[in-house]
């Protein structure tokens with residue numbers, strides 16, 4: 367029995383109500399197994415595939431066991447990246463919605479420590495953090511360990527690989543003996559088993575039985591190509607399969623930045639994330655991706671672990687990962703919570719041996735495929751066009767137009783010819799728009815007022831700029847009258863401005879990648895939805 371109803375678990379009504387609201391109908395196998403085991407006081411190593419709800423598997427029992435009367439931290443969850451700490455904290459907050467007086471807090475580097483200390487002082491039961499910042503709070507005495515009953519390592523294996531072992535051991539030594547220690551990941555190498563022996567008691571290894579490490583609902587493909595064909599391969603596959611959201615992994619920060627610029631220049635809504643950006647920049651990029659303001663996230667492995675974004679339909683390994691484990695985690699950003707997904711791997715020269723290792727390690731089938739040709743893309747576009755036309759015809763009253771066409775038929779054309787001509791003309795127009803977009807000549811529909819185009823601008827800190835500043839800076843740089851610049855809403859650290867469509871490129875060209883002189887304003891991406 368792998369999946370059961372949540373109410374068959376021994377959990378509170380508060381949790382039942384929360385999971386129902388979150389749309390969970392049945393438990394996932396790791397939840398079926400881990401929730402009772404943790405409630406029963408066991409130490410566990412939990413291994414289950416990517417996207418199968420490991421967060422709730424440890425989150426639910428932790429929330430159940432917290433003492434609301436005690437305002438001291440009772441659980442620490444360590445995560446390898448800041449983004450993941452934030453995300454796990456958000457998931458726990460949703461699960462804790464009806465658990466009044468249970469508080470969770472993410473703590474991570476790059477965010478004001480003062481603010482975190484204030485929040486800790488107010489009383490928090492579950493602290494979710496990256497090792498460095500958690501250690502910092504422990505040293506300062508702002509995070510006390512005396513009441514810690516639960517210690518969780520999410521993505522346990524990578525925490526060891528990243529050299530956090532000393533920090534982890536220091537924390538474990540100072541947490542009271544009676545604690546429960548829980549390790550989770552989709553991949554559990556031997557190093558974790560050693561750590562388990564050393565720090566866990568009567569540990570249970572919960573391995574959700576699967577012959578494959580990867581999720582079956584992800585279709586995996588590889589393309590044997592030359593290095594300089596990678597970009598073409600990527601854009602063709604993107605154009606053909608049109609994923610809602612996609613993540614493209616490269617092995618270095620430099621590659622990520624270069625590819626991002628190339629994609630943006632071709633009109634794709636892309637942005638980059640890697641460890642070289644500061645926390646504000648990283649938060650902003652992740653925020654834009656989660657909200658669909660950008661559709662393609664170009665990333666290093668900082669985004670490979672744990673990140674859960676709905677509707678990521680495709681993952682690309684632009685460079686194959688160095689490590690076979692990472693393959694599992696990277697492609698696991700799609701095909702989550704039972705959804706389907708695609709993984710595309712670019713294989714250059716000797717990469718083919720690495721690909722074989724990956725296939726062997728994951729026990730999964732990666733199908734050989736070819737870069738789609740221009741005519742494949744046209745055929746797909748034709749199919750999409752026909753579908754849209756069908757839907758349109760079913761839902762619109764064509765009365766007046768039918769009369770007009772009848773007139774045309776009376777003259778010299780057949781109905782077939784007229785339909786074909788209209789279709790050709792209409793598809794050519796779409797094509798033109800696409801080409802313009804791809805060459806960066808057109809902004810497409812950016813949701814701006816008619817005749818205007820909306821530009822997305824990174825403004826650093828909100829309190830440093832006013833709409834007047836922004837208009838002044840753009841006008842100053844472009845020589846455009848300030849009156850032409852409109853609709854400014856300032857959000858946390860970005861803003862949208864609208865400029866006349868024909869001026870859009872000029873404004874972008876002047877400002878692209880450059881801070882507007884003397885201000886914190888930087889035009890970051892050309893378009894938004």
Ligand SMILES: Nc1ncnc2c1ncn2[C@@H]1O[C@H](COP(=O)(O)OP(=O)(O)OP(=O)(O)O)[C@@H](O)[C@H]1O
Pocket residue numbers: 389390391392393394397414415416417418419420421422457551552671672673674698699702703
């Ligand atoms: N029982 C459930 N039914 C439906 N959806 C669920 C269930 N449990 C969790 N989810 C959702 O599934 C998604 C993936 O969950 P989660 O991020 O915990 O996966 P994970 O196993 O930790 O994956 P990874 O190995 O990538 O970290 C989340 O959006 C989560 O809210």
Ligand SMILES: [Mg+2]
Pocket residue numbers: 420421520672
């Ligand atoms: Mg996870």
